[in-house]
Amino acid sequence: MNYSTVILLCESGSTHDFKDNLTKVYEAIEESDFLAIDGEFSGISDGPSVSALTNGFDTPEDRYQKLKKHSMDFLLFQFGLCTFKYDHTEEKYIMKSFNFYIFPKPFNRSSPDVKFVCQSSSIDFLANQGFDFNKVFRTGIPYLNQEEERQLREQLDEKRSQANGAGSLSYISPNATKCPVTIPEDQKKFIEKVVEQIEDLLKNEENESLELEPCTGFQRKLIYQTLSWKYPKGIHVETLESDKKERYIVISKVNEEERKRREQQKQEKEQEELNDAVGFSRVIHAIANSGKLVIGHNMLLDVMHTIHQFYCPLPDDLSEFKELTSCVFPRLLDTKLMASTQPFKEETKSVIHEETGPGSDL
Template sequence: MEVTRSNFKDNLNKVYEAIEESDFLAIDGEFSGISDGPSVSALTNGFDTPEERYQKLKKHSMDFLLFQFGLCTFKYDHTEEKYIMKSFNFYIFPKPFNRSSPDVKFVCQSSSIDFLANQGFDFNKVFRNGIPYLNQEEERQLREQYDEKRSQANGAGSLSYISPNATKCPVTIPEDQKKFIEKVVEQIEDLLKNEENESLELEPCTGLVSEITHLLKKKNLFWPYRIGGVIKKKKLFTWERYIVISKVNEEERKRREQQKQAKEQEELNDAVGFSRVIHAIANSGKLVIGHNMLLDVMHTIHQFYCPLPDVTFFRFNLFSYYFVSRLLDTKLMASTQPFKEIINNTSLAELEKRLKEVPFSSPKVESADGFPSYDTASEQLHEAGYDAYITGLCFISMANFLGSFLSPPKNHVSARSKLIEPFFNKLFLMRVMDIPYLNLEGPDLQPKRDHVLHVTFPKEWKTSDLYQLFSAFGNIQVSWIDDTSAFVSLSKPEQVQIGNLNCSCAYSCVLIMCKVSRP
């Protein structure tokens, strides 16, 4: 189901219902870019620690915009032995709610935009009809604005108005208008005393509305909604605007107050927008599946909760402060035993194809009534809703494969099975050679790196020069740091000392090598 600003409110309850009844959820995001760092290698170094990778992504990727969010819910029908799927493809964009709303700046990466355009991505739906949202701090500030406006309307608090930049200034009545305004207030007081008259038409004075309102509050005439003011127009020789003051009885006052509060709540909900979906996912407690989902999780927190914290807070407080209780990354799952020996390519498209073949089997999944179905043969990759759907299929196939190791074998393994617990809350790290994931529930793996050398060299050197330099050491791996340095991994730790000696002697004028010590 495609969801934009125009049909978001109409379908929100369907989203809530789908989340609540599901066994697990699958998500995916599309971004305006991936990295604005000085070079791609700065973000993909093969010997980054998880903390270093997180900091690089935080620094170089959070200025991009998550502008399409895919959500697929999966519910298992035990009678029919099949999954029922509901898919949602949200277009989201941080449109300012009012003048005081944050005007978000974001970065676009030309290669990412070009790629999505070639995939048929509709940018008009994002920019013209994207669903707005607020993070938690923005929502809190907006609620405070509403509370303050309400208290002022009720005659409480400081007598001030809220300017577009949210600064407060007391209303000052001009000296030459004081007598006129005092006369107006006297007329209103007489209206309240006179039981026969129900309304009062003031002289044209729209430029003094704030001053009149100020004085009425001061004299406690607006509380408890004893009068109501309306600006109307009448035509003499020209159009004129004037104020009509009417008495308000207690029943009418309550009705107006309820209408006003309902309107304010609706406006607030509209401003919070898509963040309501994220909060529903977080509060559901359901298992959330993603493929290579570190960036998806980081962007979700950054855009819908708060600026990203340091890695320690992110790691150990992710579930209590921001997101759901369980995450599972299918790319990590496919890269781990017992799958890594029988799956050669873990990209989402290739993984989905492999999981249709022996020893795996395709799961039986059908779309719920009223929800469009996806055809995997058409490969709608890089539509967030479709990618979330494929991610869910991959998880089901791999989970069911684990059931084949049981005695007796099980054809269906649920999202609550202990068989999949080893994969919980570990986010895959791309192109890190010896630490496959960021652990969200404990310490990261601590591999030995006594076979790794840090190499510096002239800027004109290429990877082939490094392979030639270390040709005597057999199979090596090169991981670039920047234009003049790299990590070189030798196949055996005992080769390091020889490598240091030989290379230092042969290239002492241009090369410095040292053993790397990393935690």
């Protein structure tokens, strides 16, 4: 059977490359006849090797429980995807391959700050194979599971709702109020100084905006609460972040039309940032929604990690896991199992099956 490799995308794994090529990934998945996946992990098992951890006397439930307990604290940080489409004119398969470097960078302070562990044998193997760890940690594509995405979208909707009910302010702290707030004694001079600066801004016809010094989250909260009742119209308030990751407030003089325009821009930017945070999960969702046959070799851990990282924590027992897996990947084929089962076992017995890497004994 003939194959033709026509494309290799997203090898750098950066968010920028991912966004530029996401439409092409979607198209490749949609037009394919079947897919193949493979993952690389920061480790395979916590403590004993997989061969020592599991054995031939384990029931499927035992094996699932052991792998769930000892392997899910590792990180799947590279995901390979190949799509295959048969060209009837050329009588060959057209293969498109994609290589994604993945890392769960926080979207904002409300985002999950993921902890994971590494296994020296896995890291050593990947390093010897030329794996680029800088691409993972510096430019890896972020992701969220479904519950994390839902929570962040609810927070964003709540913030927008509060902003829409607050008049001129484009951003309002969850505890902002239209009534005078109680300011702690040690913060009164700080707030008084901010108010003086705003008064000067409003009186000065030449200046259109005011950039406050970086301050703490509590001080920013006090600023928003104070401005929400003291200046109900005529100003736009926004929190930005400097190159040094310091957060500061910018206050601008605006009319109502300009305020709405800036608010719309801000909402669009927030939506784009949230979509970026969902990141690689969108590829997994596209694979799942396609219903296409997904092929892998020795792929139990690949499937477990994919569901665990991009959908939800693994269920407690095997029956629930199988039900969940059938929803995410309704059609799966493991070539290792296929090759060791009749009648294919007889057909392939002359072929030496050998895998490299720390996961070869799974």
